[in-house]
Amino acid sequence: xxxxxxxxxxxxxxxxxxxxxxxxxxxxxxxxxxxxxxxxxxxxxxxxxxxxxxxxxxxxxxxxxxxxxxxxxxxxxxxxxxxxxxxxxxxxxxxxxxxxxxxxxxxxxxxxxxxxxxxxxxxxxxxxxxxxxxxxxxxxxxxxxxxxxxxxxxxxxxxxxxxxxxxxxxxxxxxxxxxxxxxxxxxxxxxxxxxxxxxxxxxxxxxxxxxxxxxxxxxxxxxxxxxxxxxxxxxxxxxxxxxxxxxxxxxxxxxxxxxxxxxxxxxxxxxxxxxxxxxxxxxxxxxxxxxxxxxxxxxxxxxxxxxxxxxxxxxxxxxxxxx
Amino acid sequence: xxxxxxxxxxxxxxxxxxxxxxxxxxxxxxxxxxxxxxxxxxxxxxxxxxxxxxxxxxxxxxxxxxxxxxxxxxxxxxxxxxxxxxxxxxxxxxxxxxxxxxxxxxxxxxxxxxxxxxxxxxxxxxxxxxxxxxxxxxxxxxxxxxxxxxxxxxxxxxxxxxxxxxxxxxxxxxxxxxxxxxxxxxxxxxxxxxxxxxxxxxxxxxxxxxxxxxxxxxxxxxxxxxxxxxxxxxxxxxxxxxxxxxxxxxxxxxxxxxxxxxxxxxxxxxxxxxxxxxxxxxxxxxxxxxxxxxxxxxxxxxxxxxxxxxxxxxxxxxxxxxxx
Ligand SMILES: Cc1ncc(C[n+]2csc(CCOP(=O)(O)OP(=O)(O)O)c2C)c(N)n1
Ligand SMILES: [Mg+2]
Numbered sequence: 001x002x003x004x005x006x007x008x009x010x011x012x013x014x015x016x017x018x019x020x021x022x023x024x025x026x027x028x029x030x031x032x033x034x035x036x037x038x039x040x041x042x043x044x045x046x047x048x049x050x051x052x053x054x055x056x057x058x059x060x061x062x063x064x065x066x067x068x069x070x071x072x073x074x075x076x077x078x079x080x081x082x083x084x085x086x087x088x089x090x091x092x093x094x095x096x097x098x099x100x101x102x103x104x105x106x107x108x109x110x111x112x113x114x115x116x117x118x119x120x121x122x123x124x125x126x127x128x129x130x131x132x133x134x135x136x137x138x139x140x141x142x143x144x145x146x147x148x149x150x151x152x153x154x155x156x157x158x159x160x161x162x163x164x165x166x167x168x169x170x171x172x173x174x175x176x177x178x179x180x181x182x183x184x185x186x187x188x189x190x191x192x193x194x195x196x197x198x199x200x201x202x203x204x205x206x207x208x209x210x211x212x213x214x215x216x217x218x219x220x221x222x223x224x225x226x227x228x229x230x231x232x233x234x235x236x237x238x239x240x241x242x243x244x245x246x247x248x249x250x251x252x253x254x255x256x257x258x259x260x261x262x263x264x265x266x267x268x269x270x271x272x273x274x275x276x277x278x279x280x281x282x283x284x285x286x287x288x289x290x291x292x293x294x295x296x297x298x299x300x301x302x303x304x305x306x307x308x309x310x311x312x313x314x315x316x317x318x319x320x321x322x323x
Numbered sequence: 324x325x326x327x328x329x330x331x332x333x334x335x336x337x338x339x340x341x342x343x344x345x346x347x348x349x350x351x352x353x354x355x356x357x358x359x360x361x362x363x364x365x366x367x368x369x370x371x372x373x374x375x376x377x378x379x380x381x382x383x384x385x386x387x388x389x390x391x392x393x394x395x396x397x398x399x400x401x402x403x404x405x406x407x408x409x410x411x412x413x414x415x416x417x418x419x420x421x422x423x424x425x426x427x428x429x430x431x432x433x434x435x436x437x438x439x440x441x442x443x444x445x446x447x448x449x450x451x452x453x454x455x456x457x458x459x460x461x462x463x464x465x466x467x468x469x470x471x472x473x474x475x476x477x478x479x480x481x482x483x484x485x486x487x488x489x490x491x492x493x494x495x496x497x498x499x500x501x502x503x504x505x506x507x508x509x510x511x512x513x514x515x516x517x518x519x520x521x522x523x524x525x526x527x528x529x530x531x532x533x534x535x536x537x538x539x540x541x542x543x544x545x546x547x548x549x550x551x552x553x554x555x556x557x558x559x560x561x562x563x564x565x566x567x568x569x570x571x572x573x574x575x576x577x578x579x580x581x582x583x584x585x586x587x588x589x590x591x592x593x594x595x596x597x598x599x600x601x602x603x604x605x606x607x608x609x610x611x612x613x614x615x616x617x618x619x620x621x622x623x624x625x626x627x628x629x630x631x632x633x634x635x636x637x638x639x640x641x642x643x644x645x646x647x
Contacts (some may be wrong), residue, residue: 062396105424106432112395115417120388124420127389133398134348134374154415157385163381177566 003220005055007214007278012269013055013212014271015221015287017047019080023294024243027087030299031247037089040101041068045210045242046176048267050144051075051237052215053172055222062110063142064124064172067102069114072144077109078294087304093307094292119144119152122171126158129169129232140226141169142219148179148191157233163200166231170222171202173234175209176241181253194236202232209237209265242266325508332474332499332644333363333439337401339370339510344399347485350377350386351403351439360405361441361500383409384544387416387438391490394436395424399485400419404410407494407611417635421490422465437481442494443534443584446630448497453628455584458591459490461561468561469515470494472536474504476559479513487515494561497532516560518568524554527578527642530595532558535582541635548640553642560646561591569595570603577608580641582633587615614643 003014024042031040045048054063065072076092079121086093087101092307094106105113113130115121125143132139146323150173156200162169173193178185185191197204204271207214215237222233240262244251272284325383327335340349349364355378358365379386379391384507390400404413417438422433462466467489477495480578482489490520521536522543531539536557539593543553545631581595592613610620614633622628 037357064392095427095431096429098429103427105428105431107395107428110433112392113424113428115420117415120420121414123385123388123416124392126385127392128396130389131398131400134393137397154384156387157382158389160380161382161385161389165377191466207514291506 001217002246003217003224005216007275009055009216010271010275011053011287012215012266013216013280015291016051016074016262017071017212017268017271018288019295020047020051020074022292023070023074023080023084028243028247028297034089038100039246039248040087041246042243043071045262046174046239047071047213048215048271049172049174049209049237049239052212053142053144053219056108056220057140057142060124060137060139061066061142062112062128062139063128063144064112064121064128065114065144066121066146066149067103067114067116067118068146069144070104073104073111073280073311076111078111080298081301082106084298085305086134089307089310090302090303090305097308104148118146119149119154122149122152122155123158123172125169126162126167129167130163130165131286132168133165133267138169138227140223140232142172143169143175144172146179147173147175147177147184147193148187157201158225159202162232163202168226168229169232169236170226171218171232172219173236174239175236176239178241178245178246178254192236193235197234200232204234204236205307206238208237208240209256210265210270212267215318253311324505325504327474327476327506328500329477329495329502329504330361330363332478332506333481333495334365335506336478336485336609337364337367338370340482340485341375342365346397347399347401348375348377348403349403350379352379352381352405354403354523358405359576361497363439363500364403369577374569376412383412383483387413388420389406389433390436390438391416391421391506394412394490395432399435400453401437401439401485402459404438404440406452407440407456407475408451410440410456410460417460417490417567418463418468419605422463425465425489434490435488435494437484437491439493440493441563443496443498444621444628445498447623447625447628449623453621456493458583458585458589458594459560461591465489466561467515467562468494469559470533470555470561471559472533472542474502474586475506476513476519478506479511480515480559481517482510483512491515498534498535502537502616513559516563516593518559519555519557520568520572521557522553522555524552524577526552527580527646528554528556528572529580529638529642530556530558531582532561533584535584535633536635539582541637542638542642545635545639547618551642551646564598566598566602568600570606571604573599573606577606579607580612580614580638580645582638584617584633586618589612590615598640613644614638614641
């Protein structure tokens with residue numbers, strides 16, 4: 001089928017999803033030991049969205065993501081170590097420990113960046129696309145946003161301009177069924193949020209967000225269109241947050257039977273099953289072991305990396321004129 | 324030198340910067356076909372086309388957020404927000420986006436964007452179209468805030484703002500657009516963060532920006548008739564602030580009046596007073612006097628509005644009281 005990832009591409013998506021899952025589980029363990037700082041928003045069960053959507057992008061393309069961006073960071077090509085080191089506030093982190101897990105950026109990789117103001121990533125990606133159109137770079141901007149973010153006012157403003165000016169931006173809706181704790185049916189009168197795309201003259205497609213191949217296919221069709229100058233598109237990925245809102249989530253609002261049902265459709269299982277026939281058990285086992293080791297090593301190194309030192313007088317500190 | 328209106332000087336700055344650098348673009352409400360409600364962007368769409376000069380929908384929140392990321396990705400956006408009163412709609416993009424990235428991303432991105440807007444009272448525009456929210460803007464670390472008072476500075480500082488790699492909020496005043504002045508010809512920039520002494524004096528220093536500089540100059544004439552020699556310092560830039568110029572002037576006069584068209588409580592005049600305390604307390608012979616808007620909405624009716632706005636007469640009264 002058109003836009004289907006090759007086996008190699010799917011294998012790489014699978015590998016990156018594994019890195020993300022080990023990252024999330026490692027964070028969960030350290031959180032229980034009291035060794036993490038601040039809330040951490042894990043994306044267990046949603047890896048296919050962030051990883052497969054960004055797998056479509058080229059090096060010069062840019063992505064704006066949410067407070068739950070680990071899959072996007074790894075999907076767009078960041079190594080695990082600088083992400084883990086950033087989460088642990090180390091000098092070696094992607095942003096020297098200044099950003100924390102919600103706001104990670106790697107400008108060289110086109111990750112600019114995480115955003116913890118719900119909805120802010122939508123105009124962010126749209127502005128990048130505006131810049132790309134003006135400069136004629138041929139690049140595409142991607143916005144990953146949640147079902148909660150879809151309800152903000154700024155979402156309407158940004159998507160209207162994206163459609164109006166045919167900007168090269170693709171909106172990937174990570175519909176994980178909840179805002180912070182409030183279920184989507186309590187946030188919106190419509191179940192399929194992408195029906196709104198019609199109001200911005202944007203094509204939209206709804207896909208199983210736990211199937212990396214389906215996400216890749218739909219997103220790559222939209223990215224190709226955007227790159228050709230035909231304007232924005234939207235892909236609504238139906239998925240589920242199996243580990244709750246964040247490490248400070250006290251639970252009680254997700255139905256155990258829903259969690260169990262979605263766990264059976266874990267994106268890692270879906271991809272593994274699809275790949276098994278093509279590459280065989282031995283190859284998968286090898287990739288799985290390597291991913292696990294890579295993340296373990298990233299944690300080990302990051303946790304013994306040095307902490308940054310505070311200074312008011314630095315080259316990139318425009319804030320120090322008045323003390 | 325050429326005689327120009329303030330609005331024409333701004334227009335010349337935009338045109339020259341767009342000619343010199345293809346990454347500069349301007350966008351905002353009614354700025355293209357119509358040329359802007361204050362005509363600052365007149366003729367730009369004809370010259371540069373609809374890609375670089377865009378009429379936008381009424382979407383201040385998203386427009387400002389888009390300017391931030393457009394600036395991060397290789398362009399130099401100049402966004403016009405029609406009235407300073409609409410700045411509250413832009414605040415997330417300024418407070419939570421533009422101002423943080425240079426620092427929290429460890430210098431990975433540049434942020435060369437300019438938000439132009441105009442504020443101020445005196446035109447009968449009512450409580451939602453007359454405010455000066457400069458204090459609110461200058462409060463945000465990482466954002467430069469400038470407010471020139473003359474056509475020459477308007478042109479030179481707008482050119483400098485467009486070339487600056489940090490976000491700059493460029494504050495204009497609706498009652499300055501038609502004021503005229505000599506503007507140097509050619510590619511002349513005026514650095515951001517440098518004050519200008521517009522009138523030398525020996526008895527008292529008056530610090531102001533934007534339209535309040537015009538009032539301060541009138542006050543200096545009134546004070547001269549009272550036998551008082553007032554020095555008028557046009558700060559030009561609210562942030563970064565030229566503290567040295569303030570200290571140097573007070574070292575001469577030992578008295579200070581600070582003028583701001585915004586609200587008094589937690590306002591820019593309070594910041595100036597505290598800055599003077601920090602840096603020139605020993606030079607002062609009297610407390611710093613503040614001339615500001617009272618803390619209330621701006622009324623419509625002419626006598627009501629006139630009564631509340633800071634004016635030359637109020638500056639004079641404050642100066643005389645300080646000198647007593
Ligand atoms: C403007 C704003 N309002 C509220 C919050 C608090 N908050 C953080 S995440 C969140 C829910 C977001 O839901 P969604 O966009 O679906 O993302 P998800 O957490 O499900 O990935 C809320 C309300 C915030 N960070 N920003
Ligand atoms: Mg959600």
